[in-house]
C-alpha cells in the first residue's frame with residue numbers, strides 16, 4: 258500500500274530531505290527521481306537506467322510515490338485554446354485553460370473550487386466556495402497539460418477559479434515547486450498571480466522576496482462606489498488602500514503591474530470612468546488590460562460594443578495610460594481572476 262510521497266507538493270530540497278530520512282538516499286537519487294517525474298512524467302522508476310543496480314529501492318520508491326492530479330473528464334478546443342476540466346478525488350471539478358501565444362503557451366490554473374468573493378461579473382463567483390485546492394491539485398493542472406495533453410506552457414497565470422491569495426500558502430508553495438530548476442523550472446517572471454487585491458496578502462507576498470513574480474490586479478472600477486457594486490466582498494481592500502499598497506510594492510525598475518479592467522456596459526464605461534481610472538493608476542507602474550465583459554447565463558450585465566471598447570481605450574491612452582494590446586478571442590478568458598466556471602457541453 259502506498260505511503261503517499263506526494264512529490265508534486267515538494268520542492269527538490271524538501272524531496273531530498275524526505276528521501277534521505279525514509280531511504281537514506283542522497284542527492285544523486287533525488288535528482289534522478291525529481292527529473293523523471295517533473296521533466297519526463299515517469300512515475301515507474303523500475304526501468305530507469307540509473308537504478309538498474311538498486312532495483313529494491315526502485316520498486317520501493319515507485320510504490321511510494323503518489324500523484325493525484327485528478328481525472329480529465331472534458332477537453333474542449335476553441336480558437337486554438339484548450340480548456341480542460343479535472344475531476345478531483347472528492348468529485349469536485351476544476352477548470353484550466355491553455356492559451357497559445359505567439360511564441361509559447363500560457364496555462365491559466367485554478368486555485369480554489371469556486372470562490373467566496375462573489376464578484377457579480379465573474380462566472381466562478383456565482384458558484385460559491387467549496388474548498389481550497391491543495392498544492393498538488395494546483396501543480397497537477399500543469400502536470401496534466403504537459404503529460405496528458407502534451408501542452409507545454411512557458412507562462413503560468415493564476416487566473417482560473419478562485420482568489421489565489423485566499424489560498425495563500427498552497428499557492429505560494431505551488432509557485433516554489435513550479436520555479437524549482439530541477440523540476441518544471443518555470444522562471445518567476447513567467448508566473449503571474451491575479452488577485453482582487455487585499456492589502457495584507459500583497460504585503461505578505463512582498464515580504465517573501467520572490468523577485469520577478471508577476472502580480473495582476475483585477476480592478477474593474479474607477480472608484481469604490483462602482484467597485485463595491487460589482488465586487489461586494491468586504492475582504493477586498495478599498496481602492497485607496499490598494500493603491501497605497503501597490504505604490505509601496507517592491508517592484509524592480511523594469512517591472513510593471515497588470516491591472517485588468519473588465520469593461521461592462523453602463524456600469525464602468527463612461528468618459529468620467531476613464532479619467533478617474535487614469536488618475537488612479539498614475540502613481541502605480543502599471544499597464545491596463547481592458548477586457549470587454551463577456552455575458553454569462555443569467556448575467557445582469559451586458560457586453561460593451563467594439564466601438565465602445567476602442568473609445569474607452571483611446572480615452573485612457575489620451576491620458577497617457579499604458580494599455581496592453583487587447584487579446585485575441587481565446588485569451589479573453591484571462592480577463593480577471595476566476596472568469597471560469599463549468600464548461601457547458603455543446
Ligand code: SF4
Pocket residue numbers: 372373374375376379380381382383417418419420453475593594595596
Ligand atoms: S473575480 Fe476572482 S475574486 Fe472575484 S469571484 Fe471571480 S474568482 Fe473570485
